[in-house]
Amino acid sequence: MTLRAHSHYRRAWLVLALVLCGSAAAADPAYWQDTAARSPLIEGTAPDRLRTIRLDWPSLRSSLGASAAGTRIALPAPDGGYAEFALADSGTLPAALAARYPQIRSYVGTAADGTQARIDLSPIGLNAMVFARDGLWIVRPETFGEGPHYLSFHRSALTRPDAFRCSVEDADAAMPLAIDLPAGGPVPTGATRRDYRLAVAANRPYVAAIAGANPPTVAAGLAAVTVAINRINQVYERDFSIHLTLVPDNDRIIYTDAATDPYTNGDGAIDQNTANLDAVIGSANYDLGHVFTTRSGVAGLGVICTSDKGAGTTGLSASRLQSDAFYIDYVAHEIGHQLGGRHSFNSTVSNCGPPNRSAGSAYEPGSGSTIMAYAGICGAANLQPNSDPYFHARSLEEITLRTGSAAISACGAPVANPSAPPVVPALTGRTIPARTPYALSGSAFGAAAGAQLTYAWEQYDLGPANNALETDPGSGPIQRSFEPTASPTRYLPRLATLLGDGPAFGEILPATTRTLTYRLTVRDNLAAGGSTGGNELSLSVIDTGRPFAVTEPTAATTWQFTGTPAPQTVLWDTAATEAPPIACASVDIDLVVANETDLVPVAVLARAAPNTGSAVIEVPNVDRSAARVRVRCADNVFFNLSPAFAVAGIDALFADGFGD
Numbered sequence: 001m002t003l004r005a006h007s008h009y010r011r012a013w014l015v016l017a018l019v020l021c022g023s024a025a026a027a028d029p030a031y032w033q034d035t036a037a038r039s040p041l042i043e044g045t046a047p048d049r050l051r052t053i054r055l056d057w058p059s060l061r062s063s064l065g066a067s068a069a070g071t072r073i074a075l076p077a078p079d080g081g082y083a084e085f086a087l088a089d090s091g092t093l094p095a096a097l098a099a100r101y102p103q104i105r106s107y108v109g110t111a112a113d114g115t116q117a118r119i120d121l122s123p124i125g126l127n128a129m130v131f132a133r134d135g136l137w138i139v140r141p142e143t144f145g146e147g148p149h150y151l152s153f154h155r156s157a158l159t160r161p162d163a164f165r166c167s168v169e170d171a172d173a174a175m176p177l178a179i180d181l182p183a184g185g186p187v188p189t190g191a192t193r194r195d196y197r198l199a200v201a202a203n204r205p206y207v208a209a210i211a212g213a214n215p216p217t218v219a220a221g222l223a224a225v226t227v228a229i230n231r232i233n234q235v236y237e238r239d240f241s242i243h244l245t246l247v248p249d250n251d252r253i254i255y256t257d258a259a260t261d262p263y264t265n266g267d268g269a270i271d272q273n274t275a276n277l278d279a280v281i282g283s284a285n286y287d288l289g290h291v292f293t294t295r296s297g298v299a300g301l302g303v304i305c306t307s308d309k310g311a312g313t314t315g316l317s318a319s320r321l322q323s324d325a326f327y328i329d330y331v332a333h334e335i336g337h338q339l340g341g342r343h344s345f346n347s348t349v350s351n352c353g354p355p356n357r358s359a360g361s362a363y364e365p366g367s368g369s370t371i372m373a374y375a376g377i378c379g380a381a382n383l384q385p386n387s388d389p390y391f392h393a394r395s396l397e398e399i400t401l402r403t404g405s406a407a408i409s410a411c412g413a414p415v416a417n418p419s420a421p422p423v424v425p426a427l428t429g430r431t432i433p434a435r436t437p438y439a440l441s442g443s444a445f446g447a448a449a450g451a452q453l454t455y456a457w458e459q460y461d462l463g464p465a466n467n468a469l470e471t472d473p474g475s476g477p478i479q480r481s482f483e484p485t486a487s488p489t490r491y492l493p494r495l496a497t498l499l500g501d502g503p504a505f506g507e508i509l510p511a512t513t514r515t516l517t518y519r520l521t522v523r524d525n526l527a528a529g530g531s532t533g534g535n536e537l538s539l540s541v542i543d544t545g546r547p548f549a550v551t552e553p554t555a556a557t558t559w560q561f562t563g564t565p566a567p568q569t570v571l572w573d574t575a576a577t578e579a580p581p582i583a584c585a586s587v588d589i590d591l592v593v594a595n596e597t598d599l600v601p602v603a604v605l606a607r608a609a610p611n612t613g614s615a616v617i618e619v620p621n622v623d624r625s626a627a628r629v630r631v632r633c634a635d636n637v638f639f640n641l642s643p644a645f646a647v648a649g650i651d652a653l654f655a656d657g658f659g660d
Contacts, residue, residue, distance in 0.1 A: 029063070029074040029082065030056070030059050030063070031055060031056045031057075031059035031060040031063060032053050032054070032055060032056075032074065032076050032082070033053065033054045033056070034051070034052070034053055034054075034076075034080070035052050035053060035054050035149070036052070049153070049157065050078075050151050050152070050153050051076060051077075051078050051079075051080060051151070051152040051153070052142075052149070052150070052151060053076045053149075053150045053151075053152060054148045054149060054150070055126060055148055055149075055150050056148070057148070060073075060121075060126070064087075064121075070086070070087065070088070071086075071087055072084050072085060072086050072087065073085055073087060073109065073119065075109075075117065075119075075128050075130060075139050075152075076139060076150070076152045077130075077137060077152060078137050078152050078153055078154050083111055083115070083117075083130065083132075084111060084112070085109030085110060085111050085115075085117050085119065086109065086110050086111075087107040087108070087109055087119065088107060088108050088109075088110070089106070089107060089108075090106040090107050090108045090118065090230050090233065091195075091233075091243060091245060092106040092226055092229050092230045092233060092244070092245065092246060093106055093226060093245075093246055094245055094246065094247070094248045096248040097222075097246060097247075097248050097249075097250060097251065100251065101219055101222060101223075101251070103122060103123055103219060103223075104120075104121075104122040104123070104219065104222060104223050104226055105120065105121045105122065106119075106120050106226050106227075106230045107119045107120070107121075107230075108527065109128070109130075110527065114452055115130065115131060115132050115133070116130075116131045116234065116525075116527060117129060117130040117131065118230045118231055118233070118234050120223070120226060120227045120230055122219075122220075122223035122226065122227070123217070123219050123220050123223050124141070124210060124220055124223045124224055124227070124322075125140070125141035125147070125150075126139065126140075126141070126150070127139070127140050127141070127227045127322070128140070129155075129231055129234070129324065131234065133486065135154055135155065135156050136154070136155040136156075136324075136389065137152065137153065137154045137155065138151075138152070138153055138154075138155055138324055139151070139152045140322060141322075143212060155324055155386075185534070185535060185536045186393055186396070186397060186519050186521065186532075186533075186534035186535070186536060187396070187397050187400050187401060188400075188421040188531065188532060188533050188534070189239060189240050189241070189396050189399075189400045189421070189531055189532045190239075190240055190241035190417055190421055190524075190529060190530055190531025190532060191241075191416070191417055191421060191531060192241065192404065192414045192415070192416060192417060193241045193242075193243070193414065193415050193416075193417050193529045194240075194241065194242050194243070194403060194411075194412030194413065194414050195242075195243045195244075195245055195412060195413050196242065196243070196244050196245070196287040196288050196304070196305075196411070196412045197245060197247050197285065197286045197287045197288070198229065198244040198245060198246055198247065198286065198287070198288050198289070198290070199246070199247045199250060199253060199277050199281050199285075199286040199288070199289045199290070199310070200225045200228075200229065200246060200250060200253070200289075200290045200291070200292060201253035201254070201255070201263065201273060201276065201277065201289070201290070201291040201292070202221045202222075202224070202225055202253070202254045202255060202291070202292045203255055203261050203263040203264075203265060203269065203291065203292070203293050203294075204216065204255045204256060204257065204258045204261040204263075205265045205293060205294045205295075206221065206224075206292045206293050206294050206315065206321070207220065207221035207224075207254060207255060207256050208256075209294050209317075209318035209321055210223075210224045210321065210322075215256075216256040217256060218251050218254045218256060221254040221255075221256070222250065222251055222254050224292075224321065224322070225246070225250070225254070225292065226246070227322075227327075228292075228326070228327050228331050229244055229246060231324070231327040231328070232244070232327055232328070232331055232332040232335065234389075235328070235332055235371070235389050235390065235391070236332075236335075237527075237529060237530055238390075238523060238525055238526075238530035239390060239391050239396060239523070239530060239532065240396070240399060240400060240403070240530075241417050241529035241530055241531055242339075242403065242412070243529075244288070244335075247281055247285060247286050249280070249281055249285075252280050252281070253276070253277065253280055253281065262276045263276070263291060263293065265293050265294060265295050265315070266293065266295045266296050266315075267296050267298050267313070269291045269293055269298075269313040270291075270298040270299075270300070270311050270312065270313045272291075273289055273290070273291045273310040273311065273312070273313065274289060274307075274308055274309065274310030274311060275310075276310075277289045277310045278310070283307075286309070286310075287304065287305050287309065287411050287412055288303075288304050288305070288309055288310075288312075288335070288338060288339075289309055289310030289311075289312065290310070290312040290313065290314065290331075290334070290335065290338075291310075291312070291313045291314075292313070292314060292315060292321075292331075293313055293314070293315030294315045294316065294317055294318055294321070295315045295316075295317075296313070296315055297313060297314040297315060297330050297333075297334050298311075298312070298313050298334070299311065299312040299313070299334040299335070299337035299338050300312060300337070300338060301337050301338070301340065301342070302337075302338070302339070302340040302402050303338050304338050304339050304340070304402070304403065304408060304411070305408040305411035305412070306407075306408070309338075311338070312334050312335065312337070312338045313334070314326075314330045314331045314334045316330065324386075324389075325386050325387075328371060328386070328387055328389045329371075329375070329376075329386055329387045332371050332389070333371055333372060333387070336371055336372050336391070336395065336399065337372075339399045339402060339403060340398050340399050340401070340402025340403065341371075341372045341391070341395045341398045341399045341402075342358040342360070342361040342372065342395075342398060343356060343357060343358040343361060343362070343368075343372055343373065343374065344358075344361050344362065344363055344364045344368050344370060344372045344373050344392045344394055344395055345357065345362060345364050345366065345367050345368035345373045345374050345378065345381075346362035346363070346364060346365055346366070346368070346463070346465055346466055346476060346477050347365075347366045347367055347368075347374075347378050347381035347465065347466070347467050347469075348465045348467060349366075349367075349378050349379045349380055349381040349467050350377065350378045350379035350380075350381070351374055351377045351378055351379075352366075352367055352374050352377075352378035352381055356374070357465060359462075359465075360462070361394050361395075361398065362462060362465070362476075362477070363392060363393070363394045363458070363459070363460055363461070363462065363477055364392060364477055364480060364481060364506075365383070365466065365469055365476075365477040365478055365479065365480055365506045365507075366378065366381040366382065366383050366467075366469050366480070366505070366506045367381045367382045367383050368383065368387075368392070368480075368481070369383045369384055369387060369388050369480055369481055369482075369506075370387060370388060370390060370391055370392040370395065370481055371387050371388075371389065371390065371391050371392075371395065372391065372392060372394075372395045373387060373392070375387045375388075380467070381467055381469065383480050383505055383506040388481075388482075388483050390456070390483060390484060392458060392481055393456070393458050393460060393519040393521050393534065394460070396521065396532060417529050417531060418448075419447075419448035419451075419524065419526055419528070419529065419531060420446055420447075420448060420531070421446075421447075421524065421531035421532060421533040422444040422445070422446060422447040422451070422453060422522040422523075422524055422531070422532070422533035423444060423445055423446040423533050424442055424443070424444050424520055424522055424533050424534050424535040425442075425443060425444075425445070425535070426535060427442055427518075427520065427535050427536065427537035428537065429537045429538045429539060429540070430539055430540070430636050430637050430638075431539070431540040431541075431542060431581050431582050431583075431636075432539055432540070432541055432542070432582065432636065432637060432638045433541075433542055433543075433544045433547065433548050433575050433576075433577050433582060433638060434509070434510050434511050434512060434513070434541050434542065434543040434544065434547070435509050435510070435511055435543075435546070435547035436509065436547045436548040436549075436575070436638045436639075436640060437491065437492060437493065437498055437509065437638065437639060437640055437641075438491075438492055438539075438636075438637040438638040438639065439489055439490065439491050439492070439637055439639065440457050440489065440490050440492065440518060440520070440537075440637060441488050441489040441490075442455065442457075442488050442520045442522075442535065443488055444488075444522040444533060446533075447522075447524045448524060448526060450526060451524035451525065451526055452486075452524070452525045453486070453522055453523065453524060453525070454484035454485060454486055454522070454523045454525060455484060455485060455486070455487060455488045455489075455490075455520060455521070455522055456481065456482070456483070456484040456485075456520070456521045456522075456523075457490035457518055457519075457520050458481045458518065458519050458521065459477050459478065459479040459481075459516060459517070459518055460517045460518060460519045460536065461475065461476055461477055461515075461516060461517050462475075462476060462477075463475035463476020463477065464476060469505060469506055469508070470503075470508060471508070471511070472508060472509075472510050472511040472512050472514075473512075474512040474513075474514050475514060478507075478508050478510065479492060479493075479506070479507045479508070480504065480505075480506035480507050482494070484521070484523055485597070487597060487598065488520075489598070491599075492507070492509065493507050493508070493509060494507060495594065495596075495597065495598070495599070498594075498641060499594055499644075500643075509547075510541040511543065512541070512543055513541060513542055513543045514541050515538055515539070515540055515541065516538065516539045516541060517536060517537070517538050517539075518536065518537055518538075518539070519534055519535070519536050520534055520535055520536075520537075521533075521534040522534060539637075540581070542581060542582060544575045544576045544577065544582075545575070545576075546573060546575050547573070547575055547640065548572070548573065548574065548575040548577055548631075548633075548638060548639075548640055549572060549573045549575070549640050550570070550571070550572045550629055550630075550631050550640050550641060550642040551571045551572060551573055552569060552570060552571035552572075552642070553568070553570070553629060553642050553643075553645045554642070554643055554645065555643035555644065555645055556645070557642075557645040557646075558645065558646045558647075558648065559619045559645070559646070559647045559648065560619065560647075560648045561619045561620065561621040561622070561647070561648065561649045561650055562650070563621075563650060565618055566618065566619040567616050567617070567618060567619075568616070568617055568618075568619055569614060569615070569616050569617075570589055570605065570606075570614070570615050570616075570617055570629055570631065571613060571614055572587075572613055572614075572631045572640070573613060574611055574612070574613045577611060577633065577638075578611045578612070582636075584611050584633040584634070584635070584636055584638075585610070585611055585634075585635075586608040586609060586610055586611055586633075586634045586635075587606075587608075587609050587610075587611050587615075587631050587632060587633055587634055588604075588606065588607055588608070588609070588631075588632055588634050589604075589605040589606040589607075589609060589615060589617060589629065589630070589631050590603065590604055590605055590629070590630045590632075591603040591604075591605055591620060591622065591624075591627050591628070591629060591630075591647065592627070592628050592629075592630045592641075593624055593626065593627055593628070594626075594628070599628075599630060599641075601630075602620070602622050602624065602627065603620035603622055605617040605618075605620070605629070607634075608634055611633070619647070620647070620649070621649040621650065622647055622649045623647065623648060623649040624646070624647045625646050626644040626645075626646075627644065627645060627646070627647045628641045628642050628643070628644055628645070629641070629642040630642075
């Protein structure tokens with residue numbers, strides 16, 4: 001019996017908005033022109049929060065030439081500038097298929113600063129996803145086709161109403177994968193590159209939805225499939241060094257005529273797909289199969305390279321098929337099931353309810369936020385509207401072990417990745433007080449040349465299902481995953497919460513005596529085939545009854561540097577941390593200011609001061625309107641901050657007695 005993960009998709013459309021981009025700048029190209037604010041023909045779009053532009057297709061074609069590979073394209077960024085990318089073939093279309101459909105071009109773009117993009121030119125228009133350091137942004141047609149009107153917006157602006165319904169049938173005991181997940185640390189990913197032959201069918205309702213007011217064509221349906229697979233390839237290549245290439249005869253399974261379409265438009269397509277692919281493509285000619293519809297999503301768990309390898313389908317209603325949510329939240333998610341990934345959320349609210357929760361993989365609080373979670377469809381447990389485009393540490397492990405398992409390890413034309421994964425040195429566990437902030441930091445070495453390392457600290461604890469996300473039940477996940485960043489440090493809670501901007505739903509401090517486990521995953525982000533390395537640590541949390549906290553200075557305090565010694569007293573509640581088992585004997589005290597990503601020291605106030613709750617320091621000659629005192633245990637990870645207060649300095653000349 002095949003284990004399946006079912007997802008019935010019904011949602012309203014997404015609201016789009018924009019954020020500043022971060023790619024290399026380009027001069028204004030002749031083929032783009034900004035237009036006045038329009039009313040886009042997209043349900044739920046907020047026109048005043050989009051950049052609307054006009055594309056001159058003849059001018060673009062002239063600029064790119066016959067093949068475009070090796071040339072450059074400029075994309076309109078949401079901030080009003082342009083980013084330029086050198087183009088290379090994405091490998092999504094095999095040569096024979098690309099030759100039959102020269103109007104479909106699929107590329108990887110690389111900017112001068114290393115920013116990557118996925119770019120497709122086809123009968124359904126120009127579609128681009130740009131993976132900037134400050135967030136992903138998208139360029140897409142206002143409607144399907146080669147019309148002139150385009151939108152540029154940031155993915156973070158997408159929203160998902162709760163009207164969507166989803167269910168998953170997943171019985172852990174029936175998991176048909178002979179895999180024992182190891183204890184004691186993460187499994188590196190990407191050591192072996194794999195290129196799976198992917199057969200993606202499209203039923204007639206899907207192709208008709210893509211065509212819109214035009215007659216459905218194979219070219220339009222194949223173009224839409226290509227956009228989707230090029231997009232998800234970016235994620236699978238980066239996280240696993242897995243590439244998906246459409247089969248050479250993929251155009252034979254794009255159906256434009258209801259009379260010859262072998263698929264129903266719903267869950268039943270999963271039962272029809274493998275047989276149809278075997279008949280049309282040939283079982284020996286593909287490794288993984290999927291079918292696109294306009295309703296529901298179902299996937300067999302771990303069926304890659306098995307006799308049931310076509311057990312996968314994804315669909316949304318017509319107006320949502322060109323959305324990044326369709327590609328990431330659904331297609332990447334369902335293919336993730338086929339590659340062995342289970343659900344990672346720990347809630348049982350709404351669509352997260354039984355039987356959808358997978359107890360052995362429920363490492364994310366609430367709805368979760370990564371690809372194998374259910375972001376946006378779990379009612380009060382939603383952490384955010386849509387899934388972020390990366391896999392949780394648990395999913396990395398499950399999919400890596402499944403695709404590398406003995407039964408199917410020869411599938412996918414495996415070759416050794418010449419780029420070694422990053423190596424994360426051993427991480428040291430600590431004992432910390434409850435209700436107190438802390439910072440986890442790591443490092444990595446051994447990454448290949450050209451690597452742009454990003455870091456993701458994720459809590460890695462299982463426990464009973466929990467829907468009370470604002471309280472610590474004493475076990476299980478209480479801290480959500482966030483997208484990888486260039487910083488090797490994660491503040492818990494996040495910096496915005498520490499500075500008083502309110503908590504992130506799904507991230508709280510431990511409030512009980514318990515153990516917390518964390519995994520640090522480091523990605524190398526190599527375009528040729530990414531890999532990850534990682535390590536694990538445990539924190540023992542002791543409920544001391546109150547947090548370690550700075551009590552002086554307060555928000556009403558002002559420190560004045562006068563040029564002569566000006567002692568001030570810093571006070572903090574030790575919360576009994578000086579005593580075993582925490583045994584923090586001394587603290588470091590700094591004056592810090594906050595930027596968007598970090599706490600930046602501006603003056604050292606004390607080093608190795610006894611952890612007695614009081615220290616006399618000298619006021620530094622700095623001028624800050626919103627400084628904070630940070631008191632942190634000298635040989636531990638926990639700390640706390642004072643409220644923001646003013647420090648008034650004087651010019652160094654006046655401090656030396658020189659002046660007017």
